[in-house]
Amino acid sequence: MFKNLSFLKRANLTRHPMAQKLFKIMEDKKSNLALAADVSSQKQLLKLADEIGPSLCVLKTHVDILDDFTPDFGYLLKKIAEKHHFLIFEDRKFADIGQTVSLQYSNGIYRISDWADLVNAHIVPGPGIIEGLKLIGHPKGQGLLLLAEMSSSGTLAKGAYTRKAVELGEAHSDYVMGFISLHKLSQQPGMIHFTPGVKLHPGKDSLGQRYRTVDEILIKNRSDVIIVGRDITHAQNPKEQALLYREKAWQAYEQTTR
Amino acid sequence: MFKNLSFLKRANLTRHPMAQKLFKIMEDKKSNLALAADVSSQKQLLKLADEIGPSLCVLKTHVDILDDFTPDFGYLLKKIAEKHHFLIFEDRKFADIGQTVSLQYSNGIYRISDWADLVNAHIVPGPGIIEGLKLIGHPKGQGLLLLAEMSSSGTLAKGAYTRKAVELGEAHSDYVMGFISLHKLSQQPGMIHFTPGVKLHPGKDSLGQRYRTVDEILIKNRSDVIIVGRDITHAQNPKEQALLYREKAWQAYEQTTR
Numbered sequence: 256m257f258k259n260l261s262f263l264k265r266a267n268l269t270r271h272p273m274a275q276k277l278f279k280i281m282e283d284k285k286s287n288l289a290l291a292a293d294v295s296s297q298k299q300l301l302k303l304a305d306e307i308g309p310s311l312c313v314l315k316t317h318v319d320i321l322d323d324f325t326p327d328f329g330y331l332l333k334k335i336a337e338k339h340h341f342l343i344f345e346d347r348k349f350a351d352i353g354q355t356v357s358l359q360y361s362n363g364i365y366r367i368s369d370w371a372d373l374v375n376a377h378i379v380p381g382p383g384i385i386e387g388l389k390l391i392g393h394p395k396g397q398g399l400l401l402l403a404e405m406s407s408s409g410t411l412a413k414g415a416y417t418r419k420a421v422e423l424g425e426a427h428s429d430y431v432m433g434f435i436s437l438h439k440l441s442q443q444p445g446m447i448h449f450t451p452g453v454k455l456h457p458g459k460d461s462l463g464q465r466y467r468t469v470d471e472i473l474i475k476n477r478s479d480v481i482i483v484g485r486d487i488t489h490a491q492n493p494k495e496q497a498l499l500y501r502e503k504a505w506q507a508y509e510q511t512t513r
Numbered sequence: 514m515f516k517n518l519s520f521l522k523r524a525n526l527t528r529h530p531m532a533q534k535l536f537k538i539m540e541d542k543k544s545n546l547a548l549a550a551d552v553s554s555q556k557q558l559l560k561l562a563d564e565i566g567p568s569l570c571v572l573k574t575h576v577d578i579l580d581d582f583t584p585d586f587g588y589l590l591k592k593i594a595e596k597h598h599f600l601i602f603e604d605r606k607f608a609d610i611g612q613t614v615s616l617q618y619s620n621g622i623y624r625i626s627d628w629a630d631l632v633n634a635h636i637v638p639g640p641g642i643i644e645g646l647k648l649i650g651h652p653k654g655q656g657l658l659l660l661a662e663m664s665s666s667g668t669l670a671k672g673a674y675t676r677k678a679v680e681l682g683e684a685h686s687d688y689v690m691g692f693i694s695l696h697k698l699s700q701q702p703g704m705i706h707f708t709p710g711v712k713l714h715p716g717k718d719s720l721g722q723r724y725r726t727v728d729e730i731l732i733k734n735r736s737d738v739i740i741v742g743r744d745i746t747h748a749q750n751p752k753e754q755a756l757l758y759r760e761k762a763w764q765a766y767e768q769t770t771r
Contacts, residue, residue, distance in 0.1 A: 383721025463641025
């Protein structure tokens with residue numbers, strides 16, 4: 256079986272500061288688990304982050320669904336991230352022209368660029384979206400993920416669209432550090448692949464989201480990081496469930512790595 | 514020359530309540546001008562809305578770039594919209610799976626579904642995004658626009674992607690009421706086409722946005738509504754500039770209509 260490079264080797268082969276940081280966190284904590292903290296309460300999110308943080312390499316947020324958001328949210332979450340040594344990924348899915356996304360990233364009451372280590376973007380608008388976000392994030396050493404594939408049924412992110420995302424990402428590798436995808440898509444060692452829609456058992460929700468298993472994503476598809484949401488946040492014991500996922504995902508990583 | 518149906522005739526040919534409302538506003542005010550109020554101050558936005566509102570059929574917002582946002586924003590803007598008889602379109606460009614967009618639409622501190630008559634969405638995630646938004650917006654009689662084409666350079670919204678957007682929109686015509694596009698794309702009378710990136714003189718900005726003229730969009734491309742931003746908001750006299758655009762756009766509409 257073809258083996259991947261280890262995260263540690265890949266850390267030495269990229270010059271992207273945030274990709275290096277993430278590879279090191281993953282090796283240190285033996286975790287390639289990201290939590291989709293899709294809860295609508297800031298209080299609950301911060302509690303989850305503190306409780307599950309030790310198992311995570313990345314915590315993924317949707318700041319715009321928090322009903323009790325307060326402007327110190329970013330500061331409070333960053334403190335927890337430093338304590339437990341994980342990165343913060345605001346899953347904003349930027350999708351507008353360059354001028355607008357640069358404002359959405361840095362302005363408004365969320366001030367995402369003040370606290371998110373990573374954000375992501377759709378490529379539909381063309382390369383201007385990367386340039387607009389880069390103006391804000393690159394000087395801060397932050398990273399961008401491009402949506403190259405999605406886990407939902409009937410997605411248009413496939414074929415030529417996916418290839419274009421990889422081409423644009425690789426052409427901006429000083430700022431883009433990976434992809435949201437179902438498979439490993441880029442051979443550049445600094446490009447990290449994140450896959451959402453992961454559960455212990457495959458299936459669907461009522462609004463078209465499809466779930467795949469850890470082994471399908473990490474062993475068969477050679478992705479790097481699994482993003483798990485409701486299967487941890489809605490578990491009877493989220494902390495133990497996160498430990499289980501971390502272990503399963505790390506075993507899969509080790510199995511595919513030289 | 515082939516002539517379009519008038520807005521008034523189209524109002525009678527659709528059962529979408531928000532499309533009917535918009536057609537009637539357009540005929541009453543003789544306006545097919547939408548303002549992109551892309552300012553980062555709520556105070557300035559509300560002032561602009563009150564000043565320019567009489568010329569508009571739609572005011573387009575980016576609530577997430579307002580640095581001084583307060584929770585009564587929606588209430589205050591709705592009062593101005595009722596006074597001047599225009600619709601509010603939050604240009605959120607939803608782009609996530611169904612479960613997430615339904616939360617982003619109704620929850621969080623912006624509570625977009627409480628005040629926006631129209632929102633828009635990318636189709637990249639597949640039909641689940643329409644279903645997720647519809648759960649929230651349809652019972653309220655609100656409308657959805659799908660992004661079928663974009664005005665920015667290198668956009669991937671073209672060809673088969675555009676055709677898919679039209680197909681999905683027409684299949685959900687009880688909730689979808691039109692498209693963000695550069696051209697008229699659907700022959701269904703209730704589908705309203707909105708085109709951004711309009712200026713008096715064609716050109717580009719530094720982040721890939723391309724500008725086209727009123728006549729190119731409304732006469733040559735047969736779109737319905739022009740969305741004008743910086744060319745009004747940054748004009749020496751925004752109110753007069755809006756009057757000029759309204760007049761030019763309405764003349765173009767009349768020229769193409771039977």
